Amino acid sequence: MHPNPSPLSTRPSSAKQKLLIVDDDEDLRTQMKWALAQDYDVLLAEDRQSALDLFKARQPSVVTLDLGLPPQPAGVEEGFAALGDIMAENGQTKVIIITGRGEKENALRAVSQGAYDFFYKPIQLDELKVVLSRAFYLSQLEREQKVLRGRLKDDAFQGILGSCEKMQEVFARIRKVATTDAPVLITGESGTGKELAARAIHQLSARRGEPFVVINCGAIPENLLESELFGHEKGSFTGAHIQRKGRVEMAQGGTLFLDEIGELPLLLQVKILRYLQEQVIERVGGREEIVVDARVLAATNRDLEAAMKEGKFREDLYFRLGVFVLNLPPIRERETDVIELARVFLSRYAEENRKKISGFTSDAVEAIQGYGWPGNVRELENRMRRAVIMAEGKKITPEDLEMGATPRVRYVGMGLKEAREALEKELISKALARNNGHLTKAATELGISRPTLYDLMEKFGIPKE
Template identity: 50%
Template sequence: MMADAKPILMLVEDDEGLAKQLKWALADAWDVQVANDRAAALAAARRCDPQVVVLDLGLPPDPNGATEGLAVLKDLLSFKPWLKIIVSSGNAERVHALEAVRNGAYDIYPKPVDIDTLRLIVERAMQLAELEAENRRLAAARETGPMTDVIAESPKMLDVLRMVERVAPSDVNVLLTGESGTGKEVLARALHRCSGRAKGAFVAINCAAIPENLLESELFGHEKGAFTGAVKTTPGKIEQADGGTLFLDEIGDMPHPLQVKLLRFLQERVIERVGGRSQIAVNVRVVAATNADLQALIRDGRFREDLYYRLDEVGVHIPPLRDRPGDATLLARFFLGRYAREMKRPVRGFTADAVTAIAGYEWPGNVRELENRVKRALVLADGPMIAATDLRLEAADFPTLRMAREEAEMEAVSKALCVADNNVSAAAKLLGVSRPTLYDLMRSLRLRE
């Protein structure tokens, strides 16, 4: 669509006189296309790509029912799931209109038609369609950039991303810490893509997933005949990452003897394969990750302190999902869009109760748990929208702004009174308000000195 072209509105209406009336009334704001049956509607939708459709459910061959209209709704959403479809509804057809909404219709407009009401509904649908299209364009742009799959809007995660962008151009080793499932490997890949090593390999190895007797060979490689079964010389993960980035996941589980060998490599940047004698120079950046408390492991003698300081030239802590307000909902929509496309499922979004449940849940398994629940819900959901029950979550009561403000005020006033030893004048100064204002606030919060 050209930049100066009108947005496209499609009317699916078998009453020729009403269709002409509606087109005449709405053509000042939109490019109105008209279809009078199912075949014409599907052909027009593919040809002109409308943003909004106004659909009469009573179409031939079932003008007095809704079977044909509901079939048009289903067909349109099957190849364009983000389409905003507004269905007509008289009192007698309200049950059919509600069924259409359950099946993915955006809104209902009442019969007999009131042009001003319909215009308002269409305007709102057009604005939402434009906003969603812009979000999809931004998501597509992000998927081709260095921060692919890094989905965040919370202040804490935006700070993490800024840190990654600052650190990436240098060659310092980076230690990523955080709970399991917070996205440490995703951040490591983003760091690699933002660095000057982006054209080199990104090689990952999980130090906890490989038995101790095999981990040395996996990391450093081995020469032919070094041990039973070594039928050929094989480079290790460190060599494979030459010129790129080596990601050592779960570094806290690395056996102590291998920690010594890894430390030597980090100091000298040369390795010896298992069973080999020659030294091999390797140019690699190391990014390590752990959900363990390495300082506690150092105190227990299970992790070398000198290795810790080699790995932690720059440390980046990734907060858990419960401490990242807004990110759970954003990530859920991202996963829904990705897996709906992959599975070819005509699921359009989340119901209101699902959104509040996602925002209110603690997510002990972090992003990994969220991704799993959305993927499973897509497989099991019956309708075009995923509900809280599909996610196996209970609908949560979302706090109002008043509740959030009162909670914050209660915490601030209580802390100030505690610091001021219940001296109201001193507490008022700490809070930057007058003494009478603080007394009023204490009364509203039912606080006593």
């Protein structure tokens, strides 16, 4: 009569489920225990107080409750009070009321107060067994559903880590904007998790079952970007052999993520603005207007206000996109998160590489906390991955992290900004040298995006070859 244990169950199959029997009649208690002990872990209580104590201590998921309890075994109020106690303790509990025949009113009253079912005396054991097994089954289903819901919620946040106050605010804001259809502009330095946040917004929105389409405006050559965004008709330009849908259309019903929106050429800014205003697009070389329902998210690590002042970014588009701005804080402003993130990545990669590494040396902790992390979480993650591979001891050292003591000596006497720039310049030059000037490879190694690397090279006057 047992329902099959489901694969999700966390309960070892040998452990019996707990059933609490509350009845003041000792003979009946003994008889029921005798009959049910083979299937369940049976707990017995004779009055309201001992029932509540046992309930709290053992957390049974199903209870049978006789309404007539001492001090008024002929009344029902003590039984109802016990029902109230149990439901207040855990509203998911399945309480089966045992009551005298002809007390239908009490039975119904109990059900309206949260009881799962009722049963008339004298008890027919085989009937009771059926009711009990259904109650346990339902209770297990509910528990599993709760676990699943919890997992879904975690996944929706895409594993974004962060316990500092600033990240808690970010999570709260993500939850809030996710339920609207308004555009969101996600800002933040390179590697702070902008794409992760965009995915989280999509996953927490009503569009979660529909496509999430990314286009990196900085990575696609300008002359191909328009057709990539809006699609093209056959023969609209050399090489357009077939008709093709653009990314905007692919996001139909879902979410379109315009990454590095700051790189979008002015002409295309106008077209995106038009889409935002009218929800229609035209394919390149096409005449017909196509209605597309996609929610737009955009990200940038550039200062768009500065770009606006220089005339490189349209003000009207900026205001349209920036209805909500979600700013992701850089690591150096995230208090204790740095070391927490480092530990998470450490255990992740140690496990992946089957290495027994228990933590960081105190020098390493100091180095991690003292460093500016220009590449933010991406850089931290990359460094941890590398450090785990390099590490020979049980603890990660500053050398494993390529954060040796030398720089500290070398930069003594410099101001913070100057030292940071000098270090950045040095690391960039080394990364470029190691990768034979290959920008993408060097950027990946440094944990920054290619445009960021490009900008930094320009800033430090590093030749692009």
